[in-house]
Amino acid sequence: MEDRQTRERPPGTRDAERGVAVRLAGITKRFGEFVAVDDLNLDIYEGEFFSLLGPSGCGKTTTLRMIAGFEEPTEGEISVAGEEVQGVPPYRRPVNTVFQSYAIFPHLNVFDNVAFGLRRAKVPRDEVASRVTDACEMVQLAGFEKRKPGMLSGGQQQRVALARALVNRPKVLLLDEPLGALDLKLRKEMQLELKSLQEEVGITFVYVTHDQEEALTMSDRIAVMNEGKVQQLAGPTTLYETPANRFVAGFIGQTNVFSGTVEAADGDRVTLRTREGSRVEAVVRGETVPKESEETHVAVRPEKVRFGESGDNVCAAEVKQIVYLGASTQYIVRLEGGGKLVLYQQNAFDATGPSEGDGVSVAWDAQNCLVLED
Amino acid sequence: MAATTPKGSRKGTMGGLPDWGLLLGSVLVYLFLYAPIAVLIFFSFNSTRSTQVWTGFSLEWYGQLLSDPTILQALRTSLTVGVIATLIATVIGTMTALALSRHSFRGRAVADTAIYAATVMPEIVVGVSLLVFFVSVFVPMGIQLGITTIVIAHVAFTISFVTIVVRARLSGMDRSVEEAAQDLGASPVQTFFRVTLPLILPGVMAGALLAFTLSFDDFVITFFISGVGSSTLPLKIYSMIKFGVSPVINALSTVVLVATLFLIFGGSRLLVRKENAQE
Numbered sequence: 205m206e207d208r209q210t211r212e213r214p215p216g217t218r219d220a221e222r223g224v225a226v227r228l229a230g231i232t233k234r235f236g237e238f239v240a241v242d243d244l245n246l247d248i249y250e251g252e253f254f255s256l257l258g259p260s261g262c263g264k265t266t267t268l269r270m271i272a273g274f275e276e277p278t279e280g281e282i283s284v285a286g287e288e289v290q291g292v293p294p295y296r297r298p299v300n301t302v303f304q305s306y307a308i309f310p311h312l313n314v315f316d317n318v319a320f321g322l323r324r325a326k327v328p329r330d331e332v333a334s335r336v337t338d339a340c341e342m343v344q345l346a347g348f349e350k351r352k353p354g355m356l357s358g359g360q361q362q363r364v365a366l367a368r369a370l371v372n373r374p375k376v377l378l379l380d381e382p383l384g385a386l387d388l389k390l391r392k393e394m395q396l397e398l399k400s401l402q403e404e405v406g407i408t409f410v411y412v413t414h415d416q417e418e419a420l421t422m423s424d425r426i427a428v429m430n431e432g433k434v435q436q437l438a439g440p441t442t443l444y445e446t447p448a449n450r451f452v453a454g455f456i457g458q459t460n461v462f463s464g465t466v467e468a469a470d471g472d473r474v475t476l477r478t479r480e481g482s483r484v485e486a487v488v489r490g491e492t493v494p495k496e497s498e499e500t501h502v503a504v505r506p507e508k509v510r511f512g513e514s515g516d517n518v519c520a521a522e523v524k525q526i527v528y529l530g531a532s533t534q535y536i537v538r539l540e541g542g543g544k545l546v547l548y549q550q551n552a553f554d555a556t557g558p559s560e561g562d563g564v565s566v567a568w569d570a571q572n573c574l575v576l577e578d
Numbered sequence: 579m580a581a582t583t584p585k586g587s588r589k590g591t592m593g594g595l596p597d598w599g600l601l602l603g604s605v606l607v608y609l610f611l612y613a614p615i616a617v618l619i620f621f622s623f624n625s626t627r628s629t630q631v632w633t634g635f636s637l638e639w640y641g642q643l644l645s646d647p648t649i650l651q652a653l654r655t656s657l658t659v660g661v662i663a664t665l666i667a668t669v670i671g672t673m674t675a676l677a678l679s680r681h682s683f684r685g686r687a688v689a690d691t692a693i694y695a696a697t698v699m700p701e702i703v704v705g706v707s708l709l710v711f712f713v714s715v716f717v718p719m720g721i722q723l724g725i726t727t728i729v730i731a732h733v734a735f736t737i738s739f740v741t742i743v744v745r746a747r748l749s750g751m752d753r754s755v756e757e758a759a760q761d762l763g764a765s766p767v768q769t770f771f772r773v774t775l776p777l778i779l780p781g782v783m784a785g786a787l788l789a790f791t792l793s794f795d796d797f798v799i800t801f802f803i804s805g806v807g808s809s810t811l812p813l814k815i816y817s818m819i820k821f822g823v824s825p826v827i828n829a830l831s832t833v834v835l836v837a838t839l840f841l842i843f844g845g846s847r848l849l850v851r852k853e854n855a856q857e
Binding site: 272273274293294295296299300301303304305307308309310311320321324325368369372 | 752754755757758759760761762763764765768772773776777
């Protein structure tokens with residue numbers, strides 16, 4: 205948590221001094237009637253690991269393809285490294301892409317694949333050889349230069365795609381769900397590897413993913429997108445701890461949401477009467493403080509709910525389902541007043557939780573509750 | 579009979595026919611298909627003119643074949659027409675395939691259907707229509723029926739075959755590979771020659787071999803538009819047969835058959851090998 209906090213750079217402090225690698229100004233993309241990206245405004249800074257996160261169809265890949273030059277925005281302007289790229293074809297943009305399907309050239313061996321961009325740029329032979337060798341070493345593919353792509357595993361092809369893009373030393377590297385096809389263990393390894401690689405080369409990474417955990421692990425900042433719009437732009441900790449709205453709260457991690465009307469608002473403390481009739485106390489941390497009798501939502505993360513009888517919010521409940529998750533156990537309980545609640549308990553050898561059907565008492569603090577806009 | 583029935587299994591029947599009936603049927607079908615060809619090849623090595631009685635092995639008819647200048651001339655015409663028509667048809671056919679699979683334009687569905695329809699067009703109709711076309715358009719321009727019109731006709735009827743073969747190859751190709759090439763700085767022309775063409779090359783080669791084979795074997799269309807003086811090998815065989823069946827015809831047919839088989843098998847092997855290499 206500590207180092208997460210330091211990695212986040214709140215805008216206005218250090219960002220002012222950093223150059224902008226990619227600027228999207230008022231970008232809208234329509235495919236016929238369908239609006240894929242809706243008035244998007246984003247500044248991505250130099251040397252940043254930036255993620256576009258969202259469910260499929262949210263416009264994240266379209267945004268990436270517009271930066272790469274495969275799609276032209278219907279409205280708005282894109283600049284890369286301070287230069288407008290409107291109408292500039294993909295082969296003249298200072299960006300490189302790692303494709304979801306890797307898109308390795310099947311008729312060329314690893315060396316020729318990696319050398320492809322350098323040769324198009326007319327880099328001298330000697331330099332091509334040394335840069336390709338370095339790039340292969342960087343992604344741990346040294347010794348594979350003469351292999352054909354058909355003889356490589358998925359993980360190795362992924363590395364070829366990465367080396368092939370990075371060898372050109374682009375201003376910005378675009379990655380379109382590059383780890384999607386790998387198995388879980390390899391994916392976890394590659395996440396950490398990608399992150400340290402990015403720190404090593406210092407190139408701006410723009411990373412598209414639908415996997416919230418992947419985005420949280422690697423990114424400096426994340427833009428959560430839905431229906432063509434950025435729902436929230438923040439660092440991983442902020443996104444998780446203070447989601448801006450219901451969509452972000454639901455998309456990043458799991459959450460319990462209570463909907464209802466505000467019964468009492470006293471400074472930053474709000475009491476909500478839920479539709480089921482129970483009361484929930486919450487502390488407002490955002491800028492907008494809901495007024496009395498307004499409709500609003502209160503969210504609490506499952507790991508911040510505990511079994512017990514002391515806290516700001518205490519409720520009798522019945523355990524409906526228990527799911528063992530390895531590091532923790534997930535309990536789904538039915539609250540006395542109605543409504544379900546999910547909570548996580550850390551697994552420890554001396555911890556014995558309730559069984560299915562047991563009557564229990566669950567408690568959580570107002571501090572850990574979030575008041576959410578729609 | 580036992581060979582068709584695995585040991586220990588019940589005597590199987592298929593469609594009410596007993597096993598031996600099925601076998602007999604199959605043998606008859608294959609005999610019907612290949613016996614005439616086998617006989618033709620067999621008697622091309624006969625030592626006398628007879629095409630009914632075997633009198634001994636000889637290569638005499640092959641020797642006569644090579645010493646007959648009209649046959650050699652016909653072979654030269656066939657090869658010239660085949661090579662030129664194949665080159666033109668392969669380029670146009672490949673471009674057509676790319677256009678049809680990569681671009682959407684008004685009337686694409688019609689163009690697409692027209693390509694397939696052209697492959698099943700009755701040859702006699704194609705031949706007559708081309709003859710009328712050449713006589714009414716080309717001849718007044720001073721272009722006589724001959725090798726030029728044969729080439730044009732062969733290009734016309736082989737394009738659609740090339741297009742179909744190349745399209746099959748294109749549909750199995752990952753488009754993001756082309757995007758990757760552009761992303762890495764390759765212009766559209768460089769992308770085509772460095773990435774697209776090498777990847778569809780087995781399809782293009784197979785299309786070219788198919789085009790050459792069709793051109794080399796074509797009789798009906800060529801018959802209409804060849805004019806006087808320029809005859810291809812199939813036309814030559816036909817004109818020879820009018821003077822009676824000779825073992826030279828057998829020998830010539832055998833040569834054509836072997837050449838055709840060689841091309842077709844070569845083409846299919848090329849496709850299979852390249853596809854395996856890509857896996």
